[in-house]
Amino acid sequence: MKEAEKNDKFKLKEEVKESSVDINMVQLLSDQTGISVEDIKSIFEHSKGDLEKLIDIIKDVAPCYMAIKGKFQSKRQGDLNGAFCLVAQGVTGDILVLKSWVDFESLSQSFDIKATWESVFSYICKLENVKYKQAQRRFEDLLYNFFTNTTLNRLFTSNLSLAELQKSLSQAIANTFRSDLVLDIDIEKFNQIRYKLSPVAGKSAEEGIPQGQEGQENLQQAVKSVTLACVPRLDVIKGKAVADLRENDEIEVSIASSYPLGKFMNRLFATNKLMPVFKVKSVQQLPSGAYMVRLFISDGIEGVFKSSGELKVRTMEKANQRKKSLYFFVFLTLIMLIGFFVLFFVFRR
Known part of the structure; x- marks a missing residue:
């Protein structure tokens, strides 16, 4: 009897212990x-x-991604307004996708950053335009520089307050665009399943890598090459329409500083006081009607930009023609000087 009681007490202690561990x-x-x-x-x-x-199961349902949604509106009429949606991995702080919009027009009153990040992302995609690409590129460079890996990780782990972030980012945008503005931001954490069902992951799957041996070759080629986003310099009066660009046309561009290579190349050009000018590799009209232009920068490195066909960009054709005319003028002047000296010595004799 006593032995049975001891066994019952031992089992009870084990159950409590096990429950405590759980x-x-x-x-x-x-x-x-x-x-x-x-x-x-x-x-x-x-x-x-x-x-x-x-x-x-935990991998699928644990919040491991983060979306930061924001909009800024100028207090003065006629200044720039903007919106953005940024998706990042919470632990590493790597930015997966960034979509932005900048315009002098006001955002619709129905636009709400408190809505799901998927709807905010899709809304901004529909607002995309090419009128103020340079301002949009400056805005995206600011966001990439502001949201570092450590900043994003601190936001994900709640070690950085939303109010503190909003104040710092608002000041950075105001300094960039020299405008008095109001900024609103919202943060949303979500899991892997939701990301897989999102428009971002769906688009990646749709444009995915081809299967089979040909797909593997394409993958290897993609790994070996680097693509840099570029912004063409506009020339409304003397420029050439994007739709009229041809292979080997030389275009003046600015390179996006979103990635280290872009920053390095911009610093290199600035140090040598040179303007980035690259030859056109190909011009492709997309189903949307816009044009995708690829530029040759170096072996394994290409530049790319997308715009409407009517947009006029600055090419180097005029400059080359002026250079050739200058060379011809200098050559003609030298011939005349030589002829003058020859005649002078002949008549002197």
Whole structure:
């Protein structure tokens, strides 16, 4: 009888101990993943003790991505307004996609950054225009420089307040565009399943890598090449329409500084006081009616920009013609001087 009582007490202690370990584990996973305690308990029950299954479920449902949605509106009429949607990985702070819009027109009153990031992203995509590409590029450069990996990770882990972020970003935008403005931002955390169902992941899958041996060759080629976003310099009066561009035409552009290589090349050109001028590799009209222009920068490096066919860009054709005319004028002057000296010596004799 006493032996039975001892066994019952031992079992009870083991059950309490096991329960205590489970509660601590549940709380730890909840703190680390951002999933509620109730959901973690439900995952434990669903996995039925299978550790691999437990990890897979947590990977799918744990918030590991973050979307930052924002809009700024000028207090003065006639100044620039803008909006953006940025999606990043929470732990690494890597930016996966950034979509922005800048215009002198006001945003629709129906635009709400408190809506889901998918709807905000899709809305900004529909607002995309080519009228103020230079201002948009400056805005995107600002965002890429502002939202560093550590800043994004601090936001994801709630170690940086939204009010603090909003104040700093508002000041940075105001300094860039020299405008008095009002900025609103919102942060949304979400899981891997939701990202896979998003318009961003859907677009990537749609444009995905071809299968088979040809697809592998294309993948290897893509890895070896680097593509830099460029912004063509406009010349409304003497420029050449994008639709009329041909292979080997030389175009003046500015290189986006979103990535280290772009920053390095811009610094190199600035140090040598040179303007980036590259030859056209190809001009392709897209189904949307816009044109995709690819530029040859170097072996394995190409520039690319997209715009409407009517947009007039500055080419180097006029400059080359002027250079040839100058060379001809100098050559003609030298011939005349030589002829003058020859005649002078002849008549002197």
